[in-house]
Amino acid sequence: MSNQKIIVVTDSTAYIPAKALDGLDIPVIPLWLIWGDERFRDGVDIDPQTFYRRLQGSKIFPTTSQPSAGEFADFFRQASDGADGVVGIFISSKLSGTVPNAQAALAQLPDLNIRVVDSFSTSMDLGFCVLTAARAAAAGKSLDEVVAVAEDMRDRAHVFFTVDTLEYLHRGGRIGGARRLLGTALNIKPLLQIEDGLVEPLAQVRTKRKAVARMLEIAGEQLGGKKMAEAAILDVNAPEEGDSIARQTKEQFGLSKVYRTQVSPVIGAHVGPGTVGIAFYT
Numbered sequence: 063m064s065n066q067k068i069i070v071v072t073d074s075t076a077y078i079p080a081k082a083l084d085g086l087d088i089p090v091i092p093l094w095l096i097w098g099d100e101r102f103r104d105g106v107d108i109d110p111q112t113f114y115r116r117l118q119g120s121k122i123f124p125t126t127s128q129p130s131a132g133e134f135a136d137f138f139r140q141a142s143d144g145a146d147g148v149v150g151i152f153i154s155s156k157l158s159g160t161v162p163n164a165q166a167a168l169a170q171l172p173d174l175n176i177r178v179v180d181s182f183s184t185s186m187d188l189g190f191c192v193l194t195a196a197r198a199a200a201a202g203k204s205l206d207e208v209v210a211v212a213e214d215m216r217d218r219a220h221v222f223f224t225v226d227t228l229e230y231l232h233r234g235g236r237i238g239g240a241r242r243l244l245g246t247a248l249n250i251k252p253l254l255q256i257e258d259g260l261v262e263p264l265a266q267v268r269t270k271r272k273a274v275a276r277m278l279e280i281a282g283e284q285l286g287g288k289k290m291a292e293a294a295i296l297d298v299n300a301p302e303e304g305d306s307i308a309r310q311t312k313e314q315f316g317l318s319k320v321y322r323t324q325v326s327p328v329i330g331a332h333v334g335p336g337t338v339g340i341a342f343y344t
Contacts, residue, residue: 066146068199068208071137073129073160074104075153076189077326082294086196091137093153093160093328094127104328113327114299114335126328128160134167138176147175147205151192151212153184156259177205179212182259186294186323186341187221215343220284222264223296223339224253224273253277274307274338278314281340288344294321298330298337307338 072078074092092103095113097120102108104126117124129137141148155161161180168176179195181188195212203211251273253265264280267273281290293311297304301324308320324330325337 065202066204067144068203068205069141069145069148070192070196070199070208070212071141071148071150072188072192073152074106075158075184075326075329076192077105077185077296077323077329078189078193079294079321079323082189082193082321082323086193086200088192088196089137089141091129091134093129093158093326095124095327095331096127097124098122102327104326108327110299110324110327110330113330117331117335124327124331126158126331128158128163131163131166131170134164135170138164138167138171138174142171142174142176147177149177149179149195149199149205149208149212151179151181151188151195153188154182154256154259155180156182157184157256157261175205177209179209179216180259181212181216183216183219183221183256184329185221185296185325185339186321187219187256189294189323190219190292190341190343191215219341219343220255220281221339221341222253222255222277222281223333223337224251224267224270224277225333226251226270226336227334253280270303270336274303274310277340278307278310281342282314285344290315290317290342291344292321293317293340293342294323296323296325296337296339296341298325298333299335300338303338307340311340 071089092106095102152160164178181191191212194215195208198208198211250266255264295308311320
């Protein structure tokens with residue numbers, strides 16, 4: 063047990079639902095969504111519903127950007143106020159420049175005790191790393207212990223998802239190893255994962271329904287006989303489908319509660335409407 067007060071912070075792509083926070087205070091730095099001449103702070107100036115309505119009718123494809131080192135310096139100073147240390151856990155450095163800019167900000171803050179952890183993931187895969195670290199901090203763990211908890215969860219958490227089209231990943235430059243699926247038949251629904259920080263293919267299935275069934279099947283295989291501890295179902299403008307998958311997950315894995323969350327606009331811009339997925343850990 064440590065007497066230190068440790069604050070855990072993250073970025074907006076984690077998009078942790080309020081029910082999962084359960085009273086935890088986790089400061090969030092927003093990434094940027096750039097739409098023509100307009101700039102929006104992810105989850106602050108634009109919410110998912112507004113974003114997806116606009117995306118469907120827009121001829122301009124939005125781009126995204128990480129917070130600057132200066133923004134991070136201000137964010138870390140505010141988070142450090144009254145704290146003995148800060149642990150920042152952020153979106154994969156292979157998908158975004160967020161981690162490098164967070165690390166660059168540390169040079170401006172030599173008097174503050176700040177550690178930066180690369181989650182090598184995003185969405186609720188990142189979210190579970192953040193939650194377990196914040197729970198450890200609330201339980202009085204030291205800075206090193208909180209970092210260790212986050213890194214352990216990084217190795218145990220997974221996120222699988224299926225997209226309606228690879229177009230958004232391709233246009234946004236975040237397609238990773240799934241690039242080799244480009245040019246496949248239009249009726250193929252790709253099943254993807256984030257592995258070692260990059261988007262990688264898991265399987266190709268002919269219908270969305272079969273893709274979801276296969277996604278849950280692979281999740282079960284990934285458990286290796288262990289129990290699923292927590293799970294979150296995420297969706298991109300597909301709430302009814304997400305709710306249905308949450309019910310299936312509860313029944314299939316014997317969970318009393320499954321978190322439901324949307325995907326933040328910054329991630330939604332890269333995966334596209336209709337995406338659904340599951341994040342979980344043993």
